[in-house]
């Protein structure tokens with residue numbers, strides 16, 4: 088067993104003893120499943136280009152063993168930018184003092200896993216199964232979970248302002264295993280912005296799992312910005328189930344850290360459901376970002392629109408694996424997928440793989456992949472107007488990913504993301 | 519203002535400019551004509567600092583400075599402006615953003631305070647009126663989806679906003695309809711002044727009816743083969759370029 092697994096086992100055993108019989112059994116089942124799946128290595132197809140050797144060497148503790156997290160609070164700057172209503176988690180534990188829940192309408196219900204009784208926890212766990220089944224880290228999440236939040240939005244309830252979820256990796260040598268369950272009632276509407284931030288230069292591991300269910304005609308926008316510390320490891324799984332006429336828009340920005348791996352599965356299980364899945368990954372020296380996405384058209388008349396853009400610098404690496412499956416009876420499916428990469432260095436590397444499995448015949452599906460460099464002609468043009476070489480480069484890099492952030496439907500969230508992506512040239516966003 | 523001496527440049531190992539000599543004084547307008555592929559755009563680009571043609575010999579002095587030693591953006595801030603023959607589209611970079619960043623970079627370089635958003639917009643809207651451009655173009659990405667003529671107009675808009683000392687217009691008239699040609703010429707003429715100079719690259723005498731040059735040069739096979747007054751353009755219009763090569767001048771006659 089590598090140091091990482093040894094410590095995981097210790098954490099699992101410590102946490103299991105704190106539970107009643109049902110909880111213990113659940114954790115044990117998840118741990119057994121984790122062991123059966125085995126530690127992901129590059130010998131597995133899904134992990135071929137994503138080596139976890141850096142993580143294996145780390146001995147990280149789970150916060151639940153001590154429960155003293157967040158005493159110093161997360162970086163003030165980060166929180167000031169995040170308005171209410173917001174839920175703040177530090178090292179995987181909920182922080183009531185840092186959270187602000189005013190502005191939440193009555194139709195939005197929050198329940199915390201730590202406060203659930205054993206049968207409710209079991210129901211919660213049942214609903215997390217599909218999300219926790221996406222990778223071995225999902226099973227690990229089930230065995231080591233420290234906190235969870237169960238959000239239900241009543242039928243017809245539409246939240247005007249975005250709900251913020253702040254996940255802070257505060258302490259070095261820590262791992263956090265949180266779970267989010269989001270159930271959207273019929274015709275309900277919500278914008279959820281997730282901020283994953285770091286406040287330490289020490290290694291951390293964040294391993295959250297999110298399960299989403301959209302009832303007919305529900306509308307949900309999920310925007311995740313991951314900007315953790317330079318030595319952070321980030322694994323995350325999102326599983327969504329969409330019923331008739333529902334619309335889900337997912338935006339994911341993976342901007343920093345040593346290694347990030349996002350597994351996203353969106354299932355369109357009833358007619359006329361729509362999903363949008365867009366993202367940006369940026370890597371610099373020694374960093375890796377990996378998106379494994381799967382859009383499953385199980386029902387006719389559904390649409391999916393997927394686009395990921397990557398910016399790779401230095402010795403950075405990225406992986407994009409985009410699976411789209413159209414079931415035999417999912418006629419009239421419209422599906423688009425694209426992945427575009429900008430290589431800023433000749434040492435950067437991207438492995439991109441569209442994976443289309445189309446069984447129905449009356450469908451419109453397209454996909455496209457590009458890997459290119461900064462356009463010399465555009466760069467020259469900007470400089471002939473007096474723009475400094477560096478700024479011209481930054482502008483063009485920004486321009487490359489702008490299309491993704493500009494597609495965010497909520498103006499406030501869009502502006503916030505633009506800021507996080509931008510730096511000096513946020514003014515340029517208004518194109 | 520500008521003094522080009524025996525300038526030579528190659529693309530790969532193919533010589534394109536084979537010894538250009540040209541003097542441009544403040545207040546002057548020079549037209550450069552010449553057959554396709556003779557090196558007119560290469561010359562324009564080398565002056566602006568493009569590196570895909572390598573300078574292999576000669577010198578360029580601009581306002582007493584070694585122009586070739588300056589970075590592209592430094593040349594621009596020193597007042598050199600190139601209106602491109604084929605302006606590039608830059609999706610994701612706003613036209614208005616570029617104009618403002620460009621103007622303020624230049625002002626900063628000259629030790630002037632940057633313009634705030636209000637003053638800047640007032641200035642740009644004024645110049646857009648001059649260019650008879652729709653304001654909505656400000657809020658589009660640089661040249662993205664612009665028609666050929668709109669791109670050329672946008673180049674001249676940038677020029678009248680930046681008020682360069684030395685403007686190099688590479689076939690700005692190509693692709694313009696008659697009305698647009700008048701508007702663009704009007705924009706260019708509005709900038710003519712005793713302390714500014716212009717180099718117009720063109721294939722057509724027609725442009726020179728609107729913007730009267732002081733000198734006309736014929737560039738052919740990488741050299742200035744003939745130089746003269748405005749009447750040279752008329753002669754070229756009648757006779758074409760066939761006779762130019764025959765002149766076979768050793769080193770061009772520069773005014």
Ligand SMILES: Nc1ncnc2c1ncn2[C@@H]1O[C@H](COP(=O)(O)OP(=O)(O)OP(=O)(O)O)[C@@H](O)[C@H]1O
Nearest residue numbers: 529534552553554555556557558559560561570603
């Ligand atoms: N990247 C390149 N590779 C090879 N040849 C090139 C390259 N760029 C320019 N050339 C050549 O250099 C020569 C001069 O080109 P240039 O664009 O300067 O001509 P021009 O006088 O502007 O022509 P036009 O009137 O058609 O605009 C041409 O023969 C052209 O093919």
Ligand SMILES: [Mg+2]
Nearest residue numbers: 558559560603
């Ligand atoms: Mg040309």
